[in-house]
Amino acid sequence: MTVIPTDGFVHEQRTLRVLFREGALDDLAAETDRLGLTRVMVIAGPRHAARVTELLGPRQVAVVRDARMHVPLEQAEAVRARCAEAGADGIVAVGGGSATGLAKAVALTLRIPIVAVPTTYAGSEMTRVWGLTENGVKRTGRDPVVAPRTVLYDPALFASLPAELAIPSAFNALAHAVEALYAPDRTPMTDVVAAEAAGRIVRGLSRPALDTQARTQLLYGAWLCGTSLDATTMSLHHKLCHVLGGSFGLAHAPTHTVVLPYALAHNEQAAPEAAAVVAGALDDAGAADGPGPGERLRRFAQSAGAPRSLRELGLAREDLGTAARLALSSPYANPAPLDEDSVRALLERAWTGIPAQPEGTL
Structure with missing residues (x-):
């Protein structure tokens, strides 16, 4: 049984939307529309980029297929610049922690919403935690703006995960x-x-x-x-x-x-x-x-x-x-x-x- 602390506690909980079902990826366009997004930057690996492009159609204005591990600052800055140049009003991240982490690094400065579709069990899609690596040092922080607004959990995407x-x-x-x-x-x-x-x-x-x-x-x-x-x-x-x-x-x-x-x-x-x-x-x-x-x-x-x-x-x-x-x-x-x-x-x-x-x- 959970113990209630005698000195009390503070619990904070943010609002977000989670879709958990087989085939949830098919709702991607509808979920971006629900957030009012019309110009989306996509961060997705080669396994999923083509399918995401097909689903989003003209909403997609740019795509990044090579999110790197631990979010190097130089890549984050380059993608931020691309996102701003394309006039993106949101980000779709489809992939593991690297894709979600890069999306968060962009949202941290551009303050635009993220729709996340995880393809690993990383869990970053549920948090306000961001991380950036510069000169061999990884630093982390918390900011509500980097937390994805909508998360699509699709078990079908894991069938091919080795x-x-x-x-x-x-x-x-x-x-x-x-x-x-x-x-x-x-x-x-x-x-x-x-x-x-x-x-x-x-x-x-x-x-x-x-x-x-x-x-x-x-x-x-x-x-x-x-x-x-x-x-x-x-x-x-x-x-x-x-x-x-x-x-x-x-x-x-x-x-x-x-x-x-x-x-x-x-x-x-x-x-x-x-x-x-x-x-x-x-x-x-x-x-x-x-x-x-x-x-x-x-x-x-x-x-x-x-x-x-x-x-x-x-x-x-x-x-x-x-x-x-x-x-x-x-x-x-x-x-x-x-x-x-x-x-x-x-x-x-x-x-x-x-x-x-x-x-x-x-």
């Missing part, structure tokens, strides 16, 4: 729910949503071969995970992943997948309620056994075929110290205390892929 992309993407979504469960500004509402989200993701990943039912379950869970992230602040896990991606070029979703069990293990003794929710989700799905939620999650990821270590993702061991220092370069809340030695030790464990245990545990 398992090697789908599985890390789902763990990326799970990370949003896990950090929401121990965020300093969590509320009874975010606890309920994050717990349901974690359960849906774990159950979806537990199904064999990620069948249609599993992918729909994961998409629903990703929606809830993104909602959790939007309503709470981020802690150690997300800070580490932003550093590893922005400063060292590691792929976004695989990095989340590798780091999450270690970040959870670091925090599980200081955040027992969050750890219990994750353990309960794993129990309900009959997932991997283990000595603690962090290690159980690591074993579960391994059994799903996910990446196992930061070394496997291409991070050099000599960069671990720099990554630890960068992760502590600006203050943020975290359940367990942080210092350079403990963060370096966490990264060392994640780099080698050894069991994810709380610090000091053998």
